[in-house]
Amino acid sequence: xxxxxxxxxxxxxxxxxxxxxxxxxxxxxxxxxxxxxxxxxxxxxxxxxxxxxxxxxxxxxxxxxxxxxxxxxxxxxxxxxxxxxxxxxxxxxxxxxxxxxxxxxxxxxxxxxxxxxxxxxxxxxxxxxxxxxxxxxxxxxxxxxxxxxxxxxxxxxxxxxxxxxxxxxxxxxxxxxxxxxxxxxxxxxxxxxxxxxxxxxxxxxxxxxxxxxxxxxxxxxxxxxxxxxxxxxxxxxxxxxxxxxxxxxxxxxxxxxxxxxxxxxxxxxxxxxxxxxxxxxxxxxxxxxxxxxxxxxxxxxxxxxxxx
Amino acid sequence: xxxxxxxxxxxxxxxxxxxxxxxxxxxxxxxxxxxxxxxxxxxxxxxxxxxxxxxxxxxxxxxxxxxxxxxxxxxxxxxxxxxxxxxxxxxxxxxxxxxxxxxxxxxxxxxxxxxxxxxxxxxxxxxxxxxxxxxxxxxxxxxxxxxxxxxxxxxxxxxxxxxxxxxxxxxxxxxxxxxxxxxxxxxxxxxxxxxxxxxxxxxxxxxxxxxxxxxxxxxxxxxxxxxxxxxxxxxxxxxxxxxxxxxxxxxxxxxxxxxxxxxxxxxxxxxxxxxxxxxxxxxxxxxxxxxxxxxxxxxxxxxxxxxxxxxxxxxxxxxxxxxxxxxxxxxxxxxxxxxxxxxxxxxxxxxxxxxxxxxxxxxxxxxxxxxxxxxxxxxxxxxxxxxxxxxxxxxxxxxxxxxxxxxxxxxxxxxxxxxxxxxxxxxxxxxxxxxxxxxxxxxxxxxxxxxxxxxxxxxxxxxxxxxxxxxxxxxxxxxxxxxxxxxxxxxxxxxxxxxxxxxxxxxxxxxxxxxxxxxxxxxxxxxxxxxxxxxxxxxxxxxxxxxxxxxxxxxxxxxxxxxxxxxxxxxxxxxxxxxxxxxxxxxxxxxxxxxxxxxxxxxxxxxxxxxxxxxxxxxxxxxxxxxxxxx
Ligand SMILES: Nc1nc2c(ncn2[C@@H]2O[C@H](COP(=O)(O)OP(=O)(O)OP(=O)(O)O)[C@@H](O)[C@H]2O)c(=O)[nH]1
Ligand SMILES: [Mg+2]
Numbered sequence: 001x002x003x004x005x006x007x008x009x010x011x012x013x014x015x016x017x018x019x020x021x022x023x024x025x026x027x028x029x030x031x032x033x034x035x036x037x038x039x040x041x042x043x044x045x046x047x048x049x050x051x052x053x054x055x056x057x058x059x060x061x062x063x064x065x066x067x068x069x070x071x072x073x074x075x076x077x078x079x080x081x082x083x084x085x086x087x088x089x090x091x092x093x094x095x096x097x098x099x100x101x102x103x104x105x106x107x108x109x110x111x112x113x114x115x116x117x118x119x120x121x122x123x124x125x126x127x128x129x130x131x132x133x134x135x136x137x138x139x140x141x142x143x144x145x146x147x148x149x150x151x152x153x154x155x156x157x158x159x160x161x162x163x164x165x166x167x168x169x170x171x172x173x174x175x176x177x178x179x180x181x182x183x184x185x186x187x188x189x190x191x192x193x194x195x196x197x198x199x200x201x202x203x204x205x206x207x208x209x210x211x212x213x214x215x216x217x218x219x220x221x222x223x224x225x226x227x228x229x230x231x232x233x234x235x236x237x238x239x240x241x242x243x244x245x246x247x248x249x250x251x252x253x254x255x256x257x258x259x260x261x262x263x264x265x266x267x268x269x270x271x272x273x274x275x276x277x278x279x280x281x282x283x284x285x286x287x288x289x290x291x292x293x294x295x296x297x298x299x300x301x302x303x304x305x306x307x308x
Numbered sequence: 309x310x311x312x313x314x315x316x317x318x319x320x321x322x323x324x325x326x327x328x329x330x331x332x333x334x335x336x337x338x339x340x341x342x343x344x345x346x347x348x349x350x351x352x353x354x355x356x357x358x359x360x361x362x363x364x365x366x367x368x369x370x371x372x373x374x375x376x377x378x379x380x381x382x383x384x385x386x387x388x389x390x391x392x393x394x395x396x397x398x399x400x401x402x403x404x405x406x407x408x409x410x411x412x413x414x415x416x417x418x419x420x421x422x423x424x425x426x427x428x429x430x431x432x433x434x435x436x437x438x439x440x441x442x443x444x445x446x447x448x449x450x451x452x453x454x455x456x457x458x459x460x461x462x463x464x465x466x467x468x469x470x471x472x473x474x475x476x477x478x479x480x481x482x483x484x485x486x487x488x489x490x491x492x493x494x495x496x497x498x499x500x501x502x503x504x505x506x507x508x509x510x511x512x513x514x515x516x517x518x519x520x521x522x523x524x525x526x527x528x529x530x531x532x533x534x535x536x537x538x539x540x541x542x543x544x545x546x547x548x549x550x551x552x553x554x555x556x557x558x559x560x561x562x563x564x565x566x567x568x569x570x571x572x573x574x575x576x577x578x579x580x581x582x583x584x585x586x587x588x589x590x591x592x593x594x595x596x597x598x599x600x601x602x603x604x605x606x607x608x609x610x611x612x613x614x615x616x617x618x619x620x621x622x623x624x625x626x627x628x629x630x631x632x633x634x635x636x637x638x639x640x641x642x643x644x645x646x647x648x649x650x651x652x653x654x655x656x657x658x659x660x661x662x663x664x665x666x667x668x669x670x671x672x673x674x675x676x677x678x679x680x681x682x683x684x685x686x687x688x689x690x691x692x693x694x695x696x697x698x699x700x701x702x703x704x705x706x707x708x709x710x711x712x713x714x715x716x717x718x719x720x721x722x723x724x725x726x727x728x729x730x731x732x733x734x735x736x737x738x739x740x741x742x743x744x745x746x747x748x749x750x751x752x753x754x755x756x757x758x759x760x761x762x763x764x765x766x767x768x769x770x771x772x773x774x775x776x777x778x779x780x781x782x783x784x785x786x787x788x789x790x791x792x793x794x795x796x797x798x799x800x801x802x803x804x805x806x807x808x809x810x811x812x813x814x815x816x817x818x819x820x821x822x823x824x825x826x827x828x829x830x831x832x833x834x835x836x837x838x839x840x841x842x843x844x845x846x847x848x849x850x851x852x853x854x855x856x857x858x859x860x861x862x863x864x865x866x867x868x869x870x871x872x873x874x875x876x877x878x879x880x881x882x883x884x885x886x887x888x889x890x891x892x893x894x895x896x897x898x899x900x901x902x903x904x905x906x907x908x909x910x911x912x913x914x915x916x917x918x919x920x921x922x923x924x925x926x927x928x929x930x931x932x933x934x935x936x937x938x939x
Contacts, residue, residue, distance in 0.1 A: 019610075028554060167389075173433035174717075182729060194403070194414065
């Protein structure tokens with residue numbers, strides 16, 4: 001059997017189409033920008049994006065580093081996974097934490113999720129982009145995640161100060177991306193724009209991409225707060241009066257800072273299980289992301305400020 | 309709401325051997341408030357793709373921003389920007405995904421407002437079909453026509469004419485047929501392969517997913533039935549092989565591959581291919597992917613090709629089969645949709661992106677613009693925002709293309725403003741105007757004619773000759789200012805800036821005078837080669853040396869301007885006191901005194917005495933227009 005037949009059999013035509021589109025986008029950035037970077041958030045989307053980058057430039061290595069914005073509140077499993085991946089693929093990883101935020105003691109518990117996100121994610125990201133002078137940054141955001149993301153271009157222009165002006169996006173016709181920017185302007189690029197959550201999992205399974213174990217159901221100590229299941233990953237998160245930790249079979253659909261990422265009850269312990277579970281799931285993926293709901297049109301507002 | 313159970317929703321199963329649903333990309337378009345976003349909200353809602361938490365949010369939003377009273381405002385599922393929700397309109401395209409047991413869909417919801425037409429075009433560029441909505445109460449409007457025309461220009465072949473809000477006209481079949489008749493009358497000229505009229509109510513769901521019980525007279529398909537069945541195959545496999553090189557893959561000295569995505573056709577290892585722009589041929593050695601080499605690559609495949617020879621290939625080049633090449637031209641005719649506030653000006657330079665190539669380009673002439681209401685052609689000088697015109701364009705170097713009607717991937721381009729970097733226009737190439745010597749172009753790709761197109765005017769030497777004090781420099785200076793204001797690239801050579809540098813070693817003997825002019829001529833020739841208009845003011849008393857310069861450049865590029873001021877008048881003016889000194893014998897070899905001036909015999913322009921310098925300059929400007937040096 002020729003190699004091409006093997007390849008066709010493993011990926012459905014739908015995933016092959018998505019893969020090829022993403023690879024085209026990744027190459028476009030490498031060809032057009034002086035100093036691109038890939039935002040690596042350790043989650044399943046980042047995993048797919050990194051995997052696609054390794055394929056896109058083969059036999060060369062991806063001609064850009066990874067950047068992780070570390071808020072200091074990621075699950076320990078995530079950091080472990082990150083370091084393994086970097087070693088496994090031999091890619092260059094940059095890590096940045098907002099030093100002022102750290103000094104001011106900003107945290108998701110007492111500062112509130114909004115301030116924490118603003119300072120430790122959005123500001124930190126902007127600092128890092130400026131510090132290394134990146135002119136293009138890949139993000140793993142998908143249009144199906146959220147209604148303002150459904151409005152995003154694949155090449156999303158950001159003015160000076162990294163701001164997004166949703167009313168003044170560049171028309172993006174065919175795949176003739178406008179990659180031209182002036183000094184001080186940058187582009188965010190979303191190679192996974194047209195993927196859905198289900199596509200991500202099916203591709204992860206087909207390509208055997210490593211993911212953080214937290215995505216799989218396991219007995220974990222969780223507490224219930226504001227109707228959400230929170231896993232206390234370390235001692236920095238004190239229990240409130242009346243709260244108790246119970247061991248439950250849970251998993252995470254979306255991973256961020258641990259006090260802000262809610263788990264779901266689930267028994268899905270394999271990729272097959274996760275995919276089967278998705279077919280009957282009736283809530284949205286980001287419903288467990290506490291930062292999305294702290295204001296109306298919250299995502300859009302954060303994006304205008306420079307969030308991904 | 310229409311009765312009937314929710315259809316079973318399944319989702320594509322991946323993996324080996326799984327059933328694969330074909331993808332359909334379509335857009336909704338039409339006039340403001342015709343119900344496009346509501347229709348997509350309805351499709352998402354009725355295919356049960358809205359998760360519970362988002363339904364809760366929708367109920368909250370509907371109370372706050374809704375336009376539908378107590379009911380859910382389904383448009384709010386799609387209008388995701390704050391400004392859109394507050395104003396109840398769509399501003400920018402939203403891309404939503406949904407699927408039914410038979411097909412997967414990507415739908416682009418586009419804005420109806422004229423102001424945001426470019427966003428509608430954005431949605432249309434990647435769509436295979438269009439759902440054009442009409443408010444049953446209002447019928448066919450200008451925006452309906454404009455959007456239909458844009459769909460047709462962008463190559464969409466299949467149109468659904470969704471006559472919406474049929475609930476507001478009492479589900480009237482008569483009204484429906486009337487609107488359909490109107491529309492078909494207009495759309496006949498647009499060359500769609502199919503137009504399918506459907507009577508529906510987005511708000512109440514009639515004939516969207518569920519067949520309406522309130523329109524017994526309607527015998528056509530529901531929207532979803534039609535979209536599921538629509539055949540949009542483009543036959544890309546059968547088209548000629550086209551591969552725009554996106555990135556040169558060079559991990560080490562032993563590997564040199566060309567990464568890109570196959571636009572059309574099929575390529576196999578061993579195929580004879582050609583770099584379209586240069587005409588250089590080679591053979592495909594390998595089709596490399598991270599999953600191993602392929603024996604063939606098909607449309608949409610992102611691969612890396614290696615060739616058997618070390619031919620020169622760069623990003624932007626198009627690889628094609630040697631026996632089936634694209635056209636390579638530097639001038640072509642195209643439909644252009646203007647997308648920025650600043651009007652299109654023929655002559656101005658933009659950056660064109662075609663395939664993976666960026667090349668300076670200008671619109672050389674606007675043939676006509678099209679009235680979207682009547683599709684009539686109208687004479688025009690410029691295109692304003694959202695206007696569509698048929699233009700000739702020139703590029704600074706030849707580009708490979710196929711007519712857009714034959715190949716969307718190689719016939720489309722965008723123009724980018726060179727200062728603001730905004731995407732200024734979308735274009736669809738109709739045909740090439742002048743074949744750039746279709747074969748084996750191996751000379752420098754940037755030559756004089758390439759530079760000329762970039763400048764927007766022809767290069768020329770404007771050679772001012774005449775006695776000292778005749779007014780050469782004064783006129784040349786005014787003329788240069790005028791040319792500069794017109795955007796021409798100019799340069800001035802005169803005694804002052806040449807004698808002090810380049811020709812510092814020369815005196816005023818006859819031999820030195822000749823050498824002086826020879827050098828000036830050579831410098832002027834370089835400027836002409838660079839595409840500039842060079843103004844030269846030299847007494848240059850001898851015919852022979854003027855002819856020498858004339859012969860350095862191509863016919864028509866040397867324009868001799870005789871400033872015919874009589875000696876007596878020059879002596880009277882004597883601005884620098886030179887005549888006085890010459891007459892006093894203090895300057896030797898002074899033209900007109902003790903050295904001859906040979907009056908030109910075939911000067912292109914003669915400026916007789918008595919003209920004010922401004923008048924003289926204008927006279928030259930007119931002559932340059934007549935000679936088509938400037939536009
Ligand atoms: N009665 C009735 N109202 C409808 C129907 N479809 C849409 N509407 C209403 O028409 C109004 C405009 O609907 P939208 O979906 O926002 O219209 P649109 O075409 O997306 O508007 P733009 O995107 O701004 O051009 C809303 O108040 C809808 O509820 C329908 O079938 N029947
Ligand atoms: Mg709308």
